[in-house]
Amino acid sequence: MKSQQKKTKALFLHKILIMIDFNKRLLNWYHSNRRSLPWRQTIDPYRIWISEIILQQTQVKQGLNYYQRFINHFPNVEKLAKADEDEVLKLWQGLGYYSRARNLHTAAKSILKLHNGQFPNTYIEILKLKGIGPYTAAAISSFAFNLPHAVVDGNVYRFLSRLFGISIAIDSTPGKKHFHNLAQELLNQKNPASHNQAIMEMGALQCKPFSPSCIDCPFTDRCVAFSTGRVEDFPVKEKRTKQRHRYFSYFYMVENNKLVICKRQGNDIWRNLYELPLLESPKQLPVKSLKASLNTDHHTLQLIDEKKHILSHQIIHTRFYRTSTLPDSTGNKEQWMRVPIQELKQYAFPQLIVNFLNEQGLSINHE
Numbered sequence: 001m002k003s004q005q006k007k008t009k010a011l012f013l014h015k016i017l018i019m020i021d022f023n024k025r026l027l028n029w030y031h032s033n034r035r036s037l038p039w040r041q042t043i044d045p046y047r048i049w050i051s052e053i054i055l056q057q058t059q060v061k062q063g064l065n066y067y068q069r070f071i072n073h074f075p076n077v078e079k080l081a082k083a084d085e086d087e088v089l090k091l092w093q094g095l096g097y098y099s100r101a102r103n104l105h106t107a108a109k110s111i112l113k114l115h116n117g118q119f120p121n122t123y124i125e126i127l128k129l130k131g132i133g134p135y136t137a138a139a140i141s142s143f144a145f146n147l148p149h150a151v152v153d154g155n156v157y158r159f160l161s162r163l164f165g166i167s168i169a170i171d172s173t174p175g176k177k178h179f180h181n182l183a184q185e186l187l188n189q190k191n192p193a194s195h196n197q198a199i200m201e202m203g204a205l206q207c208k209p210f211s212p213s214c215i216d217c218p219f220t221d222r223c224v225a226f227s228t229g230r231v232e233d234f235p236v237k238e239k240r241t242k243q244r245h246r247y248f249s250y251f252y253m254v255e256n257n258k259l260v261i262c263k264r265q266g267n268d269i270w271r272n273l274y275e276l277p278l279l280e281s282p283k284q285l286p287v288k289s290l291k292a293s294l295n296t297d298h299h300t301l302q303l304i305d306e307k308k309h310i311l312s313h314q315i316i317h318t319r320f321y322r323t324s325t326l327p328d329s330t331g332n333k334e335q336w337m338r339v340p341i342q343e344l345k346q347y348a349f350p351q352l353i354v355n356f357l358n359e360q361g362l363s364i365n366h367e
């Protein structure tokens with residue numbers, strides 16, 4: 001009992017030690033190391049929102065082009081709200097996690113309707129928008145309005161867990177609460193915008209997932225993970241992501257210079273994006289079984305490509321078949337559209353299909 005009390009006291013004292021000059025060290029480091037990024041040159045909540053949503057699942061390097069293109073195309077809430085969903089998805093093509101684009105579009109419409117096109121300026125109102133969780137609401141409200149809400153993203157979890165040596169799982173409910181409270185306690189109340197930018201940048205550039213730069217880190221002398229040689233042990237995670245295997249057979253048919261495509265429906269990946277006529281099966285079907293299951297002995301199916309596409313929770317094993325007649329029994333017949341090859345660029349496809357079509361010589365990348 002006594003040793004537990006001693007440990008708790010030691011942890012408490014160490015936390016006080018870190019907190020004494022945490023903000024000063026962090027901001028000094030940030031001013032000499034920060035990257036110049038377009039969304040850091042603005043306090044326009046719309047632009048900050050777009051950048052935050054893009055960066056949720058995307059590296060800065062890849063996100064930059066998308067951000068620029070999105071802002072050029074939809075420079076304000078009203079333009080985005082009034083756009084066609086197909087247009088929004090097309091600009092998102094290749095970024096993945098397409099629900100982000102659909103949610104942006106829905107949220108823009110509600111800002112136009114409920115706030116007369118003015119981006120809400122309180123944390124609570126921002127949090128009500130579709131697709132915005134506590135992290136994004138804290139980021140927008142601090143960066144755009146300098147409101148005192150601490151951000152906790154993957155970079156912050158990693159940095160704080162190492163610095164304080166916190167072994168509570170970051171993906172558990174108590175873990176999320178613990179890190180959120182700690183980040184809020186550390187927040188520089190006078191300058192939440194710079195503080196939040198700085199703490200995320202620290203995780204992104206210095207306290208990186210692999211091979212963090214501990215030697216020239218401004219917190220080396222305070223860092224629990226470094227001083228105990230356990231940098232690789234943090235952050236602690238509870239759950240392992242289970243990946244589900246799926247098996248797709250796509251049918252590629254060009255007739256009179258038109259390609260047959262269809263729009264994905266239902267509550268599944270790539271909703272409202274376009275693809276080729278599809279048959280999904282519980283396992284990979286050999287061509288013979290595929291013909292039998294489609295009842296298409298008279299059709300010619302030629303296997304022309306195979307691809308494995310990995311998503312966060314799914315591994316899609318895909319086969320592409322060239323055909324001259326589409327089997328009626330492919331799942332999505334009522335959605336078939338015959339689109340002239342030169343017009344394919346107007347449609348948003350998942351990256352898997354983009355890669356396949358590009359390889360077939362039908363260039364459908366962004367211009």
Ligand code: SF4
Nearest residue numbers: 162207212214217223
């Ligand atoms: S010393 Fe290393 S592990 Fe600790 S905060 Fe700095 S970069 Fe991260």
